[in-house]
Amino acid sequence: MRPNHLMPGETYDFVVIGSGSAGSVLASRLSEDGKNSVLVLEYGGSDAGPLIQMPSALSIPLNTKMYSWGYLSEPEPNLNNRRITAPRGKVIGGSSSINGMVYVRGHARDFDTWAEMGASGWSFADVLPYFKRMETSHGGQAGWRGTDGPMHVTRGRRANPLYEAFVEAAEQAGYPRTDDYNGRQQEGFGAMEMTVWQGQRWSAANAYLKPALKRPNLRLITRARAQRLLMDGRRVTGVEYERGGELHQVKASREVILAASAFNSPHLLQLSGIGDAADLKAAGITPVHHLPGVGKNLMDHLEVYFQLLCKQPVTLNNKLGLFSKGLIGLQWLLFKSGLGATNHFESAGFIRSRAGIEYPDIQYHFLPGAIAYNGKPATTEHGFQVHVGPMRSKSRGAVTPVSADPKAAPKLNFNYMSHEDDWKEFRACIRLTREIIAQPALQPFAGDEIQPGNDAISDEAIDEFIREHAESAYHPCGTCRMGAATDPQAVVDPQLRVIGLEGLRVVDTSVFPSITNGNLNGPALMVGEKASDIILGRDPLPASNLQPWINPDWRISQR
Numbered sequence: 001m002r003p004n005h006l007m008p009g010e011t012y013d014f015v016v017i018g019s020g021s022a023g024s025v026l027a028s029r030l031s032e033d034g035k036n037s038v039l040v041l042e043y044g045g046s047d048a049g050p051l052i053q054m055p056s057a058l059s060i061p062l063n064t065k066m067y068s069w070g071y072l073s074e075p076e077p078n079l080n081n082r083r084i085t086a087p088r089g090k091v092i093g094g095s096s097s098i099n100g101m102v103y104v105r106g107h108a109r110d111f112d113t114w115a116e117m118g119a120s121g122w123s124f125a126d127v128l129p130y131f132k133r134m135e136t137s138h139g140g141q142a143g144w145r146g147t148d149g150p151m152h153v154t155r156g157r158r159a160n161p162l163y164e165a166f167v168e169a170a171e172q173a174g175y176p177r178t179d180d181y182n183g184r185q186q187e188g189f190g191a192m193e194m195t196v197w198q199g200q201r202w203s204a205a206n207a208y209l210k211p212a213l214k215r216p217n218l219r220l221i222t223r224a225r226a227q228r229l230l231m232d233g234r235r236v237t238g239v240e241y242e243r244g245g246e247l248h249q250v251k252a253s254r255e256v257i258l259a260a261s262a263f264n265s266p267h268l269l270q271l272s273g274i275g276d277a278a279d280l281k282a283a284g285i286t287p288v289h290h291l292p293g294v295g296k297n298l299m300d301h302l303e304v305y306f307q308l309l310c311k312q313p314v315t316l317n318n319k320l321g322l323f324s325k326g327l328i329g330l331q332w333l334l335f336k337s338g339l340g341a342t343n344h345f346e347s348a349g350f351i352r353s354r355a356g357i358e359y360p361d362i363q364y365h366f367l368p369g370a371i372a373y374n375g376k377p378a379t380t381e382h383g384f385q386v387h388v389g390p391m392r393s394k395s396r397g398a399v400t401p402v403s404a405d406p407k408a409a410p411k412l413n414f415n416y417m418s419h420e421d422d423w424k425e426f427r428a429c430i431r432l433t434r435e436i437i438a439q440p441a442l443q444p445f446a447g448d449e450i451q452p453g454n455d456a457i458s459d460e461a462i463d464e465f466i467r468e469h470a471e472s473a474y475h476p477c478g479t480c481r482m483g484a485a486t487d488p489q490a491v492v493d494p495q496l497r498v499i500g501l502e503g504l505r506v507v508d509t510s511v512f513p514s515i516t517n518g519n520l521n522g523p524a525l526m527v528g529e530k531a532s533d534i535i536l537g538r539d540p541l542p543a544s545n546l547q548p549w550i551n552p553d554w555r556i557s558q559r
Contacts, residue, residue: 012039012219014535015239015252016259017226017268019044020094021521022508023259024204025134025528027220028150028212030535037217039250040209041224041241044091047205052097054332055196056340059375061098062474067091068098071263071412073472078417080467086412087474088261092222093205095261096521099474101201101343102365103153103193104518105131105182105526107350108548109359117513118483120494121540122530124548129541130529131522139191141183144546150207151525152197153182156346161314161445162368162384163191163347168441170349174559175436181350185549186517187360192348195521199336204525224248227406229256229272229504231288236504242406255503255535259528262476262510263399266295266491267410269480269506270401274498283401289500293489297481298397299515300414301363301473303389304426304466306433307370309447310382316344316369317382344368350517353390353428355558358550361391362429363518370450378450388433389473390425391517393417399479417466426470427462475520480510495534507531 016026019042031038044067047053051060052067061067068087075081089095108124115123128144135146138154145153158164170189171177178188195202212218223243230238230249238251258265269275273288275295280287310317319328319339332340349364370383378385397414417423430452437446448454452465483490485499492498496505509524516523533540551557 011251011253012037013252013254014038014257015250016040016257017239018042018094018258018260018264018508019092019205019209019220020089020259020261020508021096021204021524022528022531023094024096024207024209025525026257026259026507026532026535027218028208029529029532031212031215031218034215034217036254038219040218040220041226041239041250042092042220042222043225044089044094045222047092047097047203050329050333052091053200054329054340055101055194055199055201055343056328056332058098058100058343061091062087063374069263071409073412073414076414076416078415078467079470084414084416084472086263086472086476088263092209092220093203095474096195096203097201097205099521100345100519101194101196102345102519103182103195103522105522106516106518107186107359110514110516114482114513118487118490118494119513120484122482122494125543125545126540127526127530128544128546130526133541134525134529137182139180140193141180144180144183150211151195152202152207153193154196155191155193156342156344158191158346160346160368162310163366165441165445166347166366166386166436167349169436169439172439172441173436175349175351181348184546186350187352187549187551189347189349189364192345192365194343194345196342199332199341225406226260226268227271229268229274231272234289234500235502252503255505257535258504258506259508261508262298262479263410263412265506265508265510266399266479267401269294269498270410271404271406274501275401279400284404285401291491291499293481293491295399295410295479296396296489297478298399298412298414298476299393299478299512300416301389301391301475301515302393302416302426302470303387303473304429304470305372305378305385305451306388306430307378307383307385307450308437309370309379309450310384310445311447312445313382314368314445315382315384316367316371317377317379319369320371320377351432352551352554352558353425353432355554355556358554360517361425362388362432363391364388364433383450384445386433387473388429389470390422390429392515393422393425394419395422414472416470423463423466426466427459430456430462430465473519475515477509477512477515477520480506481513482511483513496531505531505535
């Protein structure tokens with residue numbers, strides 16, 4: 001086995017910073033033909049053990065400093081000055097090793113919007129072939145889904161009666177059912193998909209990185225914290241990193257690729273003197289390359305947990321004691337089955353908040369338990385919850401350096417709920433959810449609201465609930481926005497090259513021009529897949545001619 005350190009003066013064709021969703025894909029694809037030497041630098045350590053690999057344990061790594069950077073936002077003025085948790089994976093597999101494992105491609109129109117914003121070559125027709133290349137879909141729509149890719153996408157057993165009751169209630173409220181929201185028709189309600197395979201979290205590390213590490217031309221160094229980029233004029237030539245208290249340098253003969261997250265990729269650029277000159281000077285960093293968009297355009301999804309008491313003892317709330325958890329864990333350890341083998345998000349919905357919106361702008365995750373993201377129960381009785389939030393907030397924030405010290409965390413200002421439309425959309429989320437819950441299919445189960453509470457009826461009461469209880473869905477993106485090279489706010493061009501520099505690309509969710517519908521792990525993997533062809537100079541996969549379903553009455557009808 002190769003040592004977990006480099007010899008002085010080592011050079012690789014490609015140095016990838018970060019082993020997360022996009023980084024693991026790049027590690028695999030760039031080393032695939034054996035022609036290129038590839039080094040991956042990862043600050044975190046091993047992903048071994050049930051805390052990460054058991055799907056139902058997801059709240060543990062998400063809230064564990066060993067596995068997460070543990071970032072917090074600055075006090076958010078529109079959320080009662082709360083500091084919102086903003087975890088990012090600090091482990092092999094990155095955030096794909098600590099996330100909720102929900103798999104959503106995003107809507108076709110999301111990617112058409114990217115192309116319209118200057119990311120030419122990234123329309124839905126262009127990216128669909130890469131989604132298909134990366135997937136092995138179990139139960140997805142034929143022709144729309146991949147069948148032999150590294151990333152297994154599965155569905156839960158949906159054994160709990162609440163899963164189907166939620167979908168039936170939505171149908172009774174007038175919404176369509178969709179057999180595959182990652183296929184032709186996102187809009188509607190149906191089974192939710194997850195990156196779980198044979199009862200185990202199917203992270204980017206398990207799908208891509210670990211199989212590729214058997215190749216002699218791929219190297220992974222863990223516990224390696226990238227500190228700054230090495231430059232020769234306008235060319236990036238390597239990376240300085242810290243490991244075990246010592247500084248090391250490694251050179252890249254072809255390219256350095258940042259795949260370090262929507263927080264850490266812009267921050268590493270800033271630490272290297274690349275970014276808005278005023279921001280850099282204010283943090284005591286000497287500007288090297290003025291690129292004003294670095295760290296700007298920060299986007300995220302907010303959501304609330306709509307929680308209800310359950311009239312029947314069918315929920316997960318009686319499985320949260322130590323004895324029950326022990327039995328669940330034992331069954332998973334022995335057989336990779338049972339309640340430990342699912343993320344419990346097994347039903348989903350995507351709807352439009354009002355007439356005149358072309359495609360869904362609200363997402364639902366359904367959970368047959370009333371539980372906080374830290375794993376603590378919301379009630380001593382039985383309960384269930386719906387996670388709901390708007391998909392396309394107009395609020396924008398920023399990642400800003402505070403110091404030239406690489407160990408000083410950047411400042412995260414999301415500016416959540418700073419646009420008036422966000423409030424209208426969130427109120428719609430609450431009221432449309434109540435309408436679904438009031439349908440006959442859920443009446444045998446739905447009791448009183450735990451939150452927002454039966455008395456939270458007026459705009460003012462709903463707004464106060466949002467201010468006090470909205471949480472991040474952990475979908476940060478946009479801070480190294482892709483666009484035309486002539487766009488003054490773009491950070492990378494459509495080939496993902498940092499504008500104005502050579503030998504440097506960014507490949508992760510930070511390059512998203514606009515946020516996609518749903519969870520971001522799927523699109524992050526796709527960006528890694530498409531980027532690998534771009535970097536290697538390969539012709540893109542042939543564009544798809546498949547057309548998504550759009551509600552024909554969207555201009556005049558909300559459903």
